[in-house]
């Protein structure tokens with residue numbers, strides 16, 4: 001069992017989308033029992049809220065339902081509980097690395113790191129248009145496939 005935590009800033013756009021895309025991949029391939037998946041934000045401004053309506057709509061267009069997720073802030077215990085802590089952008093990454101105990105830092109990296117053909121950061125779609133949400137899903141698709149391959153699936 002590999003425990004994966006997706007992290008962005010608000011936990012209402014990118015990381016709940018990442019959780020939704022990755023969970024959909026696991027379901028397609030019957031791998032749900034091999035992974036435990038969650039998401040969180042480095043900021044807690046939206047704690048308790050469902051994903052942004054535009055993120056929910058973009059996910060729904062591709063057949064994922066992320067409406068049941070609720071935002072939460074990263075907790076200190078997450079660094080111990082999860083095996084992989086995957087940041088959406090460099091700001092999330094540096095925030096996580098500052099907080100992580102030294103013996104947990106190796107778990108923390110960019111989700112897009114090493115994913116061929118894409119930039120290393122998932123851009124924040126919150127202040128943009130619908131197209132930003134579509135691009136985010138394209139990136140998360142590619143990174144989810146790369147993560148499964150890296151994990152031997």
Ligand code: 4NP
Pocket residue numbers: 008009010011012013014015045124125126
């Ligand atoms: P996320 O997007 O980090 O992808 O969830 C954001 C959502 C809200 C805010 C920032 C980023 N905000 O500042 O409210």
